[in-house]
Amino acid sequence: MNILVFVETSEGKARKTSLEAVAYAKGMGGTVTAIVLGAADVNELQSIGKYGATKVLHAADAKLNEHVIQVYSSVLAKAMQDENTDVLVLANSSLGTPVAAKVAIKTGASFASNVTELPDTSAGFVVKRSIYTGKAFALVELKNAKKVIAIKKNAAELKEVGSNAQVSNYSATLNDADFNTKTLSTEKATGDILLPEAEIVVSGGRGMKGPEHWGILEALAKALHAATGCSKPVSDMGWRPHHEHVGQTGVKVAPQLYIAVGISGAIQHLAGVNSSKCIVVINKDADAPFFKAADYGIVGDAFDILPKLTEAVLAAK
């Protein structure tokens, strides 16, 4: 089985969720080839081998530095053909998921996104995918010979299994007509840990009483090396930007640890966090429904508990 993995980069570095896709492909068995589009650091490209790729293809054309979905999908569909690929694996993302869907149509492949586990090939090719916004799973059979799989965070454990891979240049054929969207500008929080990829998330709700109190929550996040999130009302009121909104209609997170401060736990918020390994709830209302979905709970005032918790985290380091 030939598996091609599309590895996304951010500021020249391979994204962690993409490396999970490499580990996932390795777990499937077969030959794993990774492909990177646009500018990337050569050491970074080689190190993709550590997660299971035997070779890394790099299409360095500067035109690929802009993330045009149509362009990326044409390049990947062609690469699947060139590499005689059976399965294309990539990480779910704002770029990866639509690219995957288009590649599936171009190549006549069966497609599944939000995949959470390695395929079961005992009868056909069956993958498990998250549905109903994390409230259930579906086991779906991918019937076509070619397959495209977009994995959800944590579908594979990231571990080093090999050494540096050999990097070869891949010359992508670019078609002008594919440049059908134009990115005018990008605004990105720099230096921060990306919320969808974070291993620890600290989120605040209305119980934080206003944006001016976010400092104590950010201090805890910093001590834990965590990303910060928020509930829907907080983003609706403009206390925090929309890309921090965790929940059914916002970002779905799957960290090792999710700490919710002053969030009551509406079912729509829970839908965005129910893939977390461990949930801690801090709320002054002992009847807050979030406690029922939590692993650990503290009833108390956020303004009193947050600084103490930050201190305890720093002391334990």
Add this chain to the structure above:
Amino acid sequence: MKILVCISHVPDTTSKIAFIDNSTKFDTTGVQYIIGPYDDYALARAIELKESSGATVTVLNVGLADTEPTIRKALAIGADDAIRVNAEPTDSLFVATQIAEHAKGYDLILMGRESIDFNSGVVHAMVGEMLGIPSVSPVMKLDIEGTKVKMSKEIEGGKEQVEASLPLVAGCQEPIAEWKIPNMRGIMSARTKALKVVEPKTSEQSVVAKKYELPAPKGAVKMISADNVGELVTRLKTEAKVL
């Protein structure tokens, strides 16, 4: 300008999810159905464009007859007419195939970034691919200037300003527009608006759902005293092993 808004008919966000028939079928008992929340944003933006520039708005749903109250609600919100493709929406490719079949001739095809039942989040991309026109998602702001469309698109940890030409497919999410609630006049007029029922284009199913599962139940919450937050850190380290 002609706008097509594709809507899904999905369980309300507060629904308890359960399965029947040896976990092969969704249990609809007691479930309230709604217009997909993201699709509702798409519809609201379409109605705004209708009000500001005189566009016509058609809604399309792929579903069996039981989705008609949901379609009528979209008509009550302000869509002009509707198409129902008479079929169970089995998978993204099937739904996209049906939409592409009816979307030719529309300038703007709007829908939610994903449906909240199967969450694939790819129908817009598939429709764009099938029609050979650009698709952008998730779109948080969409303005039309002549034949150009200016959009703000969410990316991980930020946003991008994107431009493309009509015709175009967009997967929408908040805050593109505020949800609209139908008024009495809208509800009355929706009853007589045209709702065309068409049979689906048949296609080979490439993805087949075999079985459904629910996540493993969570153990009871362990409460820690507010006077002893240090214990939480210890437990996260030694018991949960997440620090």
